Amino acid sequence: MSAKSDDKEILILEAALRIFSEKGYAQTRLSDVADEVGVAKGTLYLYFSSKEDLFRAAIIRELHLGEADVEQIANRSELLPHERLAAICENHLNYFAARRTWRIWITDRFEHDQKLSEEMQDFMQRYMQRIERIMEEEQVENVRIATLAFMGILDSFRNELMMQKQIVDMHQHIQERVNFVRSWFHRPNNI
Amino acid sequence: MSAKSDDKEILILEAALRIFSEKGYAQTRLSDVADEVGVAKGTLYLYFSSKEDLFRAAIIRELHLGEADVEQIANRSELLPHERLAAICENHLNYFAARRTWRIWITDRFEHDQKLSEEMQDFMQRYMQRIERIMEEEQVENVRIATLAFMGILDSFRNELMMQKQIVDMHQHIQERVNFVRSWFHRPNNI
Amino acid sequence: MSAKSDDKEILILEAALRIFSEKGYAQTRLSDVADEVGVAKGTLYLYFSSKEDLFRAAIIRELHLGEADVEQIANRSELLPHERLAAICENHLNYFAARRTWRIWITDRFEHDQKLSEEMQDFMQRYMQRIERIMEEEQVENVRIATLAFMGILDSFRNELMMQKQIVDMHQHIQERVNFVRSWFHRPNNI
Amino acid sequence: MSAKSDDKEILILEAALRIFSEKGYAQTRLSDVADEVGVAKGTLYLYFSSKEDLFRAAIIRELHLGEADVEQIANRSELLPHERLAAICENHLNYFAARRTWRIWITDRFEHDQKLSEEMQDFMQRYMQRIERIMEEEQVENVRIATLAFMGILDSFRNELMMQKQIVDMHQHIQERVNFVRSWFHRPNNI
DNA sequence: TATGAATGAGGCTTCATTCAT
DNA sequence: TATGAATGAAGCCTCATTCAT
Numbered sequence: 127m128s129a130k131s132d133d134k135e136i137l138i139l140e141a142a143l144r145i146f147s148e149k150g151y152a153q154t155r156l157s158d159v160a161d162e163v164g165v166a167k168g169t170l171y172l173y174f175s176s177k178e179d180l181f182r183a184a185i186i187r188e189l190h191l192g193e194a195d196v197e198q199i200a201n202r203s204e205l206l207p208h209e210r211l212a213a214i215c216e217n218h219l220n221y222f223a224a225r226r227t228w229r230i231w232i233t234d235r236f237e238h239d240q241k242l243s244e245e246m247q248d249f250m251q252r253y254m255q256r257i258e259r260i261m262e263e264e265q266v267e268n269v270r271i272a273t274l275a276f277m278g279i280l281d282s283f284r285n286e287l288m289m290q291k292q293i294v295d296m297h298q299h300i301q302e303r304v305n306f307v308r309s310w311f312h313r314p315n316n317i
Numbered sequence: 318m319s320a321k322s323d324d325k326e327i328l329i330l331e332a333a334l335r336i337f338s339e340k341g342y343a344q345t346r347l348s349d350v351a352d353e354v355g356v357a358k359g360t361l362y363l364y365f366s367s368k369e370d371l372f373r374a375a376i377i378r379e380l381h382l383g384e385a386d387v388e389q390i391a392n393r394s395e396l397l398p399h400e401r402l403a404a405i406c407e408n409h410l411n412y413f414a415a416r417r418t419w420r421i422w423i424t425d426r427f428e429h430d431q432k433l434s435e436e437m438q439d440f441m442q443r444y445m446q447r448i449e450r451i452m453e454e455e456q457v458e459n460v461r462i463a464t465l466a467f468m469g470i471l472d473s474f475r476n477e478l479m480m481q482k483q484i485v486d487m488h489q490h491i492q493e494r495v496n497f498v499r500s501w502f503h504r505p506n507n508i
Numbered sequence: 509m510s511a512k513s514d515d516k517e518i519l520i521l522e523a524a525l526r527i528f529s530e531k532g533y534a535q536t537r538l539s540d541v542a543d544e545v546g547v548a549k550g551t552l553y554l555y556f557s558s559k560e561d562l563f564r565a566a567i568i569r570e571l572h573l574g575e576a577d578v579e580q581i582a583n584r585s586e587l588l589p590h591e592r593l594a595a596i597c598e599n600h601l602n603y604f605a606a607r608r609t610w611r612i613w614i615t616d617r618f619e620h621d622q623k624l625s626e627e628m629q630d631f632m633q634r635y636m637q638r639i640e641r642i643m644e645e646e647q648v649e650n651v652r653i654a655t656l657a658f659m660g661i662l663d664s665f666r667n668e669l670m671m672q673k674q675i676v677d678m679h680q681h682i683q684e685r686v687n688f689v690r691s692w693f694h695r696p697n698n699i
Numbered sequence: 700m701s702a703k704s705d706d707k708e709i710l711i712l713e714a715a716l717r718i719f720s721e722k723g724y725a726q727t728r729l730s731d732v733a734d735e736v737g738v739a740k741g742t743l744y745l746y747f748s749s750k751e752d753l754f755r756a757a758i759i760r761e762l763h764l765g766e767a768d769v770e771q772i773a774n775r776s777e778l779l780p781h782e783r784l785a786a787i788c789e790n791h792l793n794y795f796a797a798r799r800t801w802r803i804w805i806t807d808r809f810e811h812d813q814k815l816s817e818e819m820q821d822f823m824q825r826y827m828q829r830i831e832r833i834m835e836e837e838q839v840e841n842v843r844i845a846t847l848a849f850m851g852i853l854d855s856f857r858n859e860l861m862m863q864k865q866i867v868d869m870h871q872h873i874q875e876r877v878n879f880v881r882s883w884f885h886r887p888n889n890i
Numbered sequence: 891t892a893t894g895a896a897t898g899a900g901g902c903t904t905c906a907t908t909c910a911t
Numbered sequence: 912t913a914t915g916a917a918t919g920a921a922g923c924c925t926c927a928t929t930c931a932t
Contacts, residue, residue: 150425152343155926166893168929177927229428234341234421247480271497274477275470282469289438306462325916347902357918359904368902516895532807534725538923548897550925559923612807616723619802629862653879656859657852664851671820688844728905739914741908750906 135173137163143184147228151181151235181235182242189249192221200256207264211257212308215280219300222284229288253277265313272311279307326364328354334375338419342372342426372426373433380440383412391447398455402448403499406471410491413475420479444468456504463502470498517555519545525566529610533563533617563617564624571631574603582638589646593639594690597662601682604666611670635659647695654693661689708746710736716757720801724754724808754808755815762822765794773829780837784830785881788853792873795857802861826850838886845884852880 141162146154156177160167174180199213222228236243254273261269261276283303293299332353337345347368351358365371390404413419427434448464457463474494484490523544528536538559542549556562581595604610618625636655643651643658665685675681714735719727729750733740747753772786795801809816830846839845856876866872 150428153425153429156928157926167927168893169891171928172891230425232425234344234423234425237341237420238344268493268497271494274473274494275466275497275501278469278471278473278476279466280469281472282465285469286465302459303462303465306459306466310466346900358902359919360917362903363916532810535807535811537921549923550898551896553924554895611810614807616726616803616805616807619723620726650875650879653876656855656876657848657879657883660851660853660855660858661848662851663854664847667851668847684841685844685847688841688848692848729907730905740906741914742912744907745912 134163134165134169138165138170138173138180139184139187142180143188144228146181146184146232147225147230150230151232156180178235178239181232182239182245185242186245189245193249193252195221196253196256200260207260208308208312210260211264211276211311212304214257215283215307216300216304218280219283219287219303222287223296223300226288261311264311266311276307276311279310325354325356325360329356329361329364329371330375330378333371334379335419337372337375337423338416338421341421342423347371369426369430372423373430373436376423376433377436380436384440384443386412387444387447391451398451399499399503401451402455402467402502403495405448406474406498407491407495409471410474410478410494413478414487414491417479452502455502457502467498467502470501516545516547516551520547520552520555520562521566521569524562525570526610528563528566528614529607529612532612533614538562560617560621563614564621564627567614567624568627571627575631575634577603578635578638582642589642590690590694592642593646593658593693594686596639597665597689598682598686600662601665601669601685604669605678605682608670643693646693648693658689658693661692707736707738707742711738711743711746711753712757712760715753716761717801719754719757719805720798720803723803724805729753751808751812755812755818758815759818762818766822766825768794769826769829773833780833781881781885783833784837784849784884785877787830788856788880789873789877791853792856792860792876795860796869796873799861834884837884839884849880849884852883 138159142159145158145162149158156170157167159180160170170180174183195217196214199210199217202210202213205213236246254270254277257273257276258269261272266272287293287299329350333345333350336349336353340349347361348358350371351361354360361371365374386408387405390401390408393401393404396404427437445461445464445468448467449460452460452463452467478484478490520541524536524541527540527544531540538552539549541562542552545551552562556565577599578596581592581599584592584595587595618628636652636659639655639658640651643654648654669675669681711732715727715732718731718735722731729743730740732753733743743753747756768790769787772783772790775783775786778786809819827843827846827850830849831842834842834845834849860866860872
């Protein structure tokens with residue numbers, strides 16, 4: 127019973143994330159989500175107290191999933207620091223390459239939802255600290271700024287990926303960008 | 318008469334951009350915009366045919382204004398190429414430092430508005446071409462990818478600026494990031 | 509459940525027809541209809557997609573109901589043809605005598621609604637064909653034109669009925685007009 | 700000046716009648732009328748106090764114009780009574796044949812406009828009295844009912860004219876119907 | 891747990907009317 | 912007389928949320 131409920135909750139969260147990301151928050155109707163999962167609208171309210179609550183839960187769940195991936199890469203001590211940055215970049219791009227229908231990245235809700243906003247800031251802080259630790263290992267100067275730059279570069283590559291209508295050889299496309307990151311964040315004197 | 322109308326149209330566009338940027342598209346009521354300008358709701362419809370049309374016009378106007386700034390900097394041939402990149406970064410950050418109430422950057426409408434989407438893509442293309450030309454002068458490798466990185470870095474710095482509650486010395490904050498860009502995109506062999 | 513929904517749909521259609529007919533299309537507020545049925549405005553949209561759709565459905569339903577009556581009379585072979593015309597006239601006048609609050613016959617929507625317009629033309633065609641067949645049996649000359657005349661006469665009698673403030677003896681009023689039709693469309697040589 | 704003003708008033712009335720008849724009352728915007736005449740919206744208010752007032756004036760003017768035609772025909776004593784009925788029918792059909800873009804006959808306003816309603820009733824009464832007098836000359840029985848029938852027939856022929864997409868030979872079309880009326884209302888014993 | 895019919899607040903939009911020029 | 916920019920009341924429609932079953 128509990129297992130079954132968990133299943134349904136997860137199904138709802140996955141469908142919600144998918145649709146919110148494709149259509150944006152305001153354009154998403156709860157009936158869309160309910161239809162996608164195959165349940166009645168009212169059922170959503172057995173698991174989430176409001177549209178906002180569902181949105182928040184879906185985003186936070188995804189953040190946590192993504193965080194686990196990044197943590198795992200960050201801990202691969204057999205890789206040189208800049209190799210780990212490249213791996214994080216590769217993971218990031220592969221993630222979005224598999225989600226090219228998600229045309230929208232919904233940021234306006236973050237301002238209106240206190241809880242989500244805080245959760246998001248915490249996530250970003252943890253994420254940045256992980257990157258910063260790698261930057262320090264690589265002996266990069268201006269660690270914080272370089273970390274911001276790294277994150278901006280990843281977002282920019284993601285945007286390119288999502289906006290471009292067709293990418294013929296996705297594997298090569300991603301590798302070129304990963305290589306750029308690898309060499310760009312490689313301090314030569316650091317062997 | 319014509320002057321007066323132009324004035325009012327511009328007042329509306331400025332108010333609209335301000336409010337859309339603060340509250341997001343869906344959360345903005347046309348009555349908010351009308352109140353801000355000090356006209357009746359119906360008056361908006363003398364200048365714009367719909368909420369969507371007003372939004373589009375406000376965004377496009379801002380893009381054009383921003384474009385003029387960038388073009389001017391890009392043409393300052395007395396500066397070395399990487400100096401021009403730094404100047405574009407500085408301009409970008411100063412622009413948003415003056416607009417810290419704009420908590421939101423509205424991207425979800427871009428997917429829903431064909432005309433705006435195209436206008437945006439054209440703008441981005443022109444913008445990238447300008448940066449790419451500077452990158453070429455600087456003899457950077459992987460011009461396109463480096464350009465994407467540059468733009469991502471600027472966006473990331475902007476986000477940091479907008480998210481952080483308080484920045485004590487804004488001037489220094491910006492200069493540190495500008496310096497980072499200047500040195501980061503400086504190819505030493507290029508004299 | 510299905511039964512309940514059907515009931516409500518019919519209640520809405522009946523109320524809508526009544527109010528549209530009393531006030532005209534433009535003067536009718538959907539809130540009037542909702543209030544009359546005793547439901548919320550939004551409920552109407554569970555059954556009909558728009559004001560126009562509701563109007564169309566209400567008219568078409570009434571046409572079909574009326575058509576059944578006429579068909580039944582047209583098939584009463586025990587009556588002489590001109591007796592059947594008289595019976596159709598009687599039915600027509602009784603129908604409107606029971607609906608004297610319907611001050612308005614809404615024709616302007618027919619031009620603006622493609623679907624309704626077609627439905628109406630089909631209905632008129634079937635109606636005319638039925639009358640024409642009776643006219644042929646009666647061996648009237650100029651069957652089509654006589655049919656048009658018959659329909660015009662019915663409408664004119666209906667108008668008189670609707671316009672006149674008071675009709676003392678409604679039964680006699682109707683019988684006089686029915687008798688007129690009976691004798692007017694009776695070809696004496698046709699025995 | 701007065702002449703000029705009269706001219707403009709008449710131009711407005713003619714344009715108003717045309718557009719109201721083509722689009723219906725509610726669908727007609729005063730800006731449509733103003734554009735058609737080539738004046739500003741505000742100008743209409745120099746001649747008419749409201750949309751309703753303009754509509755009423757336009758209808759009443761047309762009624763009076765039509766009435767003059769009918770009166771003239773009704774007084775042509777050189778014609779036998781049923782010839783005069785036929786002539787009135789011919790006049791009626793020619794009038795609408797020249798106005799086939801007037802798809803709409805606006806009746807719903809009549810209920811909402813006390814003044815117009817009374818004017819209309821007066822007009823109809825005078826019209827009917829004229830027809831009734833001719834019917835009496837023709838020694839028709841049931842004069843009032845026959846008169847109603849006559850008017851219904853005219854309306855029905857008018858509807859046919861307006862609804863039919865194409866009428867190849869308009870002259871013949873009208874003559875057939877006029878002939879029908881002539882013979883139908885001809886009492887043979889009445890010499 | 892699950893359903894889905896019903897609700898009703900709230901926004902966008904239209905357009906007759908006004909009034910300063 | 913003539914203009915047309917500005918007004919604002921009022922209606923259609925959407926959709927998150929509730930609740931009886």
